[in-house]
Amino acid sequence: MEPEVSIEGSSMIQVAVIPIGTVPPNVLRDYYSMLLPLHTIPLSAISSFYTEHQKSPFAHQPWDSGSLRFKFVLGGATPSPWEDFQSYRKNLAVLGIVHCPSSPDLDAVIDQFSNSCKSYTSSLVDRCFAFYPNDSQLEDGSKRDGNLRLFPPADRSTLEFHLNTMMQEVAASLLMEFEKWVLQAESSGTILKTPLDSQASLSSEEVIKAKKRRLGRAQKTIGDYCLLAGSPVDANAHYSTALELARLTGDYFWYAGALEGSVCALLIDRMGQKDSVLEDEVRYRYNSVILNYKKSQDNTQRVSPITFELEATLKLARFLCRRELAKEVVELLTTAADGAKSLIDASDRLILYIEIARLYGSLGYQRKAAFFSRQVAQLYLQQENRLAAISAMQVLAMTTKAYHVQSRSSISDHSIHNKGIGSNNTDGGKIYHQSVVSLFESQWSTIQMVVLREILLSAVRAGDPLTAWSAAARLLRSYYPLITPAGQNGLANALSNSSERLPPGTRCADPALPFIRLHSFPVHPTQMDIVKRNPAREDWWVGSAPSGPFIYTPFSKGDPNNIKKQELIWIVGEPIQVLVELANPCGFDLRVDSIYLSVHSGNFDAFPVSISLLPNSSKVVTLSGIPTSVGPVTIPGCIVHCFGVITEHLFREVDNLLLGAAQGLVLSDPFRCCGSPKLKNVYVPNISVVPPLPLLISRVVGGDGAIILYEGEIRDVWISLANAGTVPIEQAHISLSGKNQDSVLSYSSETLKSRLPLKPGAEVTFPVTLRAWQVGMADADNTRHSKDGSCPSLLIHYAGPLKTSEDPNGSTVSPGRRLVVPLQICVLQGLSFVKAQLLSMEFPAHVSENLPKLHDENISSAEGHVNSDSKMDRLVKIDPFRGSWGLRFLELELSNPTDVVFEINVSVKLENNSNEDNHLADQDATEYGYPKTRIDRDCSARVLVPLEHFKLPVLDDSFLLKDTQADGIGGGRTASFSEKSSKAELNACIKNLVSRIKVQWHSGRNSSGELNIKDAIQAALQTSVMDVLLPDPLTFGFRLVRNGFESDNPDPVKESDLPESPASKGSVLAHEMTPMVVAVRNNTKDTIQMSLNITCRDVAGENCVDGTKSTVLWTGVLSDITMEIPPLQEINHSFCLHFLVPGEYTLLAAAVIDDANDILRARARATSAAEPIFCRGPPYHLRVLGNT
Amino acid sequence: MATTACFIIVSRNDIPIYEAEVGVAAKREDAAQLHQFILHAALDVVQDLAWTTSAMYLKSVDRFNELVVSVYVTAGHTRFMLLHDSRNDDGIKSFFQEVHELYIKTLLNPLYLPGSRITSSHFDTKVRALARKYL
Known part of the structure; x- marks a missing residue:
C-alpha cells in the first residue's frame, strides 16, 4: 500500500529525487522543498521544449488548460510488483541532486548518478541538478552535455525560477517519452502482468484467456499513460475500451483498475467543479471499483489484491471527506479498518492506520484519529528499533491533545488562560459548576495513563530523555493515586534515569512532584508595618493604621473577596517571605534540590531552598526573596529543581486541581492524602514594590527575653533602636498601646527625638521605667496564655524623608512605618x-x-x-x-x-x-x-x-x-x-x-x-x-539626783561611755536617801493648773509609800502637789526616797488637771465638763540594790 | 451472556463517570484499556449521530474488529456506551433503558453533583445485575 492515496493520484508522475554525492540532510531538505511547489507544470508552459516527432497519440490533449502532475519522492519508491497494473506506481523520472560545494568532482558525480539511475529501471528521464557550482565547475559543466544541469549560485527566487524552467524541460521530455511508449504499445502490444497472473499455471486454457485479456489490459495501460500525459479525454476513450474488454473476459481486477482510471479521468476533466451529480457518479463508480476488487479476490492465490480494495476505499473516503458526509466516510473508514486484519504485511497495516487516522483527523474526529494514531504507534513499537520508536513517540505526541495529556510546552498561553477561568470564582459552588467541570474535561484516566506510559516507553527506546522525563512527570503528577507504590518508584527511577542523560539545568514545561500550593503571605511583622503617611498632619500616622480600639468592625468582616483587594507592599531591598505548602503524595522520599518563587516581572531575587519530603507527607516551607526594583510583582508559582530537571509549578493549576477534588471530579487531593488540613483558597494579593524605607530594629538591652518582674517591682529597661534600613529616619514618635499601659511609668521619647535624623546604621538607646502590675486571681491561673495580651507595647511611628529622590514627580509621599516594641513583661506573684x-x-x-x-x-x-x-x-x-x-x-x-x-x-x-x-x-x-x-x-x-x-x-x-x-x-x-x-x-x-x-x-x-x-x-x-x-497634754519624767546636785548632763554618750555596769546605771542603794526629781512638761499652749501625785509600788504592785506596811520612807511632798505649768514649759519637783528593802520598784506620776480647757477635754475624750481630767505618765522602773 | 462487554457512562462534559467491565471473559488489563480507547474514539461518531435521530437508543454506532459500540443518549446528553461482541440488539436496548432509570434515580439524589463520578455501590451492583440479565 502507499500512503496518501487519492483518486487523482492516478494522474501523477512519480519522480524519484536522489541525493548524489554528499548532500547534508538539511541542504537536501532545502532543495527538496524548492521542488515541491513544482508539482503541476501546465502544458502551455512546456510547449517550447516540446517537439512533436511523430503524430501524437494524445489527440485531445488540452494544450491550453491541461497540465502534468508530479509527485516527488525522496529516494524514490521501491519498485512495486504492481507497476504494470498502475503506471503511476513507476518511478518515471529520476532527479539527482548535487550540492557542488561538497562534491567538487563533477565526473565522479556523473558516474555516481548514472549508476544510481540503473536501479530505477522504469525511469524514462534522468536529470542531475547540481546546485551552487563554483566557477571552475561551471566552466567544466557547461562543456559537458548529457543529463547534468548546473544551477549557478543565485538567490532563492532566481533558483526557483531556474528550477521551474528545468522542470518544464523534464516535463516536455517525459511527455515525448509517453508518446513514444503509447505508440509502441499500440503498434506492437505489450505483456502486462500482475502478481495475480504470475501465480497461475500456464495451462492452454489459461494462455488463450490471457491472450484475450491482453488487449483490454493494454488499453487500460494506454489510458493510464494518457492520464499521466494530462489528456483525460484520450484516457477516457481508452478506459472505455478497456472496460468493455475486461468485462467480456471476466478480468475483474483490471476492470476495477480501468474503472478507477476512468473516475480519475472524469475528475481531471472536470477539474475544479465539484457538484453533487459528479459526486454521485464518483461514489457510484468507486463502489463498483471496490466491489470488483473484492470480486477479484481469489482465496487460492497467495497474493491478495485486498490492498487495492482498501486503497480504493481510502480514495473514496478522501474524496468524500467532508463534515456533511461524515457518516458515509466513517462507514468507509470502519470498513477499511476491518480490512487491516487481512493485511499480511505489517507496513501495509501501518499505512492503512496512518491513512485512516489522517482522514478522521481531517474530518474533525480527533478522538478517532487519536485512536488510530495510537494503533500506528503500537505497530511502530512492535518493530523494536530506535527509528520506529522515534516515529511512535512522534505519533503519540500527536494524540496527546485528544487524550488531554498534552505537554504544557505544546499548549499555547491562550488556552492556559482559558483553563484558568474557574480559579477566580471558586466560592460559587454549584453556580460555577459547569465551568469547574470543564476544567476537568475528559478525565479518561485509564487511557490517559496508557498513552503516557506508551510515550514514556517509546521515548526511552528512542533515546529522548526530555520527552521521557516529561511523560513520566505527567504520569506521576496526574495519576499517582492510580499507581501502585512500586509503580511510583519505577516512575521516579525513570525520572532520575532520564535526567542523567540530560544536560544539567534542563528545563521542562511539565512539572513533576511535589504539589505546591500557596499557603499564605505573612503580613509584615509588627516590626516592619507600613503606615500610610498623611503629610498634612503633625501626627501623620493617625487614621491609617488598623490600630483602632475595636477588635471587630463590621466592615472588615465579609466575604474573602475583600482579601483579594488587599494590597501587599514590599520594599526594595528588604527580604520578604511567602509560605508555600509542598506535598509528596507518593510512596518514595522526594528530594527537592531547590525551590524558589517564580517571578516573571524581573524585579525580584528569589532565594532557593532545598528540602526533602517523606512519603505521603506535606510541609509548609518559607520561601524568601528580595525585591530589587519598584513596580508590581506577580507570583504565579515556584521554580522547582527536582529529579534533575527545572520545572515551573503554577499555583493556579494546583488550585484548580484542589477545586476539582473538592467537587469529586479528580481522583484525589494530594494535600489531604498527606494529612494536611484543608486550606481556604489563598488569593494572591496585588503586590507592589516601593522604594526603600527606613527600618527600625528594636532590642531590649540585656536580652530579649521576657522581663520577669514581681508584683510592684520597678525597673528600668533600656531599649535600643537601630536604623537597619538605607534611608535616614526623619520623623519619629513614641506612644503606648496595649493593656497595662500604666505599668510604663516613663519613657524617654526626647532621647529618640534628639537623635533625629537617625542615619542608617545609627543606634539610639533610651530607658523605659516599668512598674509591674498586680497579678489578679484570674491572671494567676493562666499567666502563660495571657502573657502576651496583657503586656503594653511601645508604638514607634517613624518615617524617612517626605519625598524620595527616586520618585520622578515627587508627588507621592513615601509611607512611614510603625515599629511595635512589645514589652515582654512577665509579672510573677510577689509578696x-x-x-x-x-x-x-x-x-x-x-x-x-x-x-x-x-x-x-x-x-x-x-x-x-x-x-x-x-x-x-x-x-x-x-x-x-x-x-x-x-x-x-x-x-x-x-x-x-x-x-x-x-x-x-x-x-x-x-x-x-x-x-x-x-x-x-x-x-x-x-x-x-x-x-x-x-x-x-x-x-x-x-x-x-x-x-x-x-x-x-x-x-x-x-x-x-x-x-x-x-x-x-x-x-x-x-x-x-x-x-x-x-x-x-x-x-x-x-x-x-x-x-x-x-x-x-x-x-x-x-x-x-x-x-x-x-x-x-x-x-x-x-x-x-x-x-x-497627738501628744499627751502632760508628760512626766523621773530622774535621780546624785550627790546632792542634779546631774544635768544631757549627753548620753558620756553616760554610755562610763565603765559602769549597765545594771548599776539607773539603780540606787537601799537604806540611803535617794534624791529624785520629777519633771512635768506642759505640751499645750495654755497654762495648766494641776495637782500632782507620785506613787511608788513594789514588785507586787503594793503601794509602798502609804499605808501600814510601807517599805519606803520619803521626804518632800508626794501627793496633791499643786502646780501651775506655763505653756510648753517644764517644772521640776524634787523629793527624796529612802528604800528599806532592795528590789524592783515602780514610780508613777499622775496629775489631775484643774479647770481643763476644751482641748484637754477633747484630748482625754471626756464626756462631761464636770469630769476631772486625769493624766498619767508611764511607769518608771527603779532597781534598789542591797548594801552589799 | 456476552463474552466481552464494557459499559461506560460518559457525562455531557465527556468525562467517564462510571465504568464497568461486565463481560464474562477473563479480565485482561490491556483488553480493558483497548475497550476504553475504542469507546473514547466512538464519542466522535456519537457526537454527530446523536443529533440525527430523536431516538435515545442509537443502536451500534461504531466498531473495531469484532467489538461493537452501542450507544444510548439521554436527554441530558449523558451517553451510555456499551462495547460488546454479541448481536443482541433487544437485550442491549432493555439494558440501556433500565440503566437509564437507575441513572435518573442517581440524579435525583440531592447529594449527587451532576457530571461527577458515580460512586454508589448500589448503582454498580444493579448495573451488573442488569448486565447479567440482558447481555
Missing part, C-alpha cells in the same frame, strides 16, 4: 499583703539620772545625735530610760508565696511642719529606715512599724478642733467648719501620714519594688489616728 493592724504597747521606763528628752524625737536627733548614734538605732530601740507609754505600732502581716527570698525595708519619711524651728528646714524630709526583715519562701512575717515619730510636738487646739469634729465628739461646739471639709482635711492628714510610710522590698540582686498597701494602712489607722498623731 502578698495579708493584713495591717494597729497595736499599742507599753514599755516601762527606767528612772535615769538625767531627765528624759521630752522634746520631739526629731528635734533631739537634730540637736546632735545625728553624728553619734545611728538614726536607725534610735528609731527602733526604745530608750529604756524614757519609756514608751502608749506606744503604737503598725503591724503589717506579709506572706511570701514565691520561691525566692524577699527582704522588707520599711522607711518612714518625716516631714517637718513649717511651724518647726527654722534650722530644721533643711531636714524636712528626713527618712528613717528600719532594719530589714527577711521573709523566706513560703513564709509569712510581721513587720512592726512604730508610729512614735508621728507625734506632734504641741497639742494644738486648731488641730484638735478638727479632730474633735471629725470624731464627732464635740461636733456641735464649733460651727466654723463644715463637716465635710474637716473630714476631707482629716483624710488628707491621714493620707499624709500614710504616704510617709514606705514598704519597700528587695529580692535577689536587682529586684526591688514597693508594696502598695496604703489603703490597708489607712484602714488600720483610721480609728486611732488621733492617738498616733
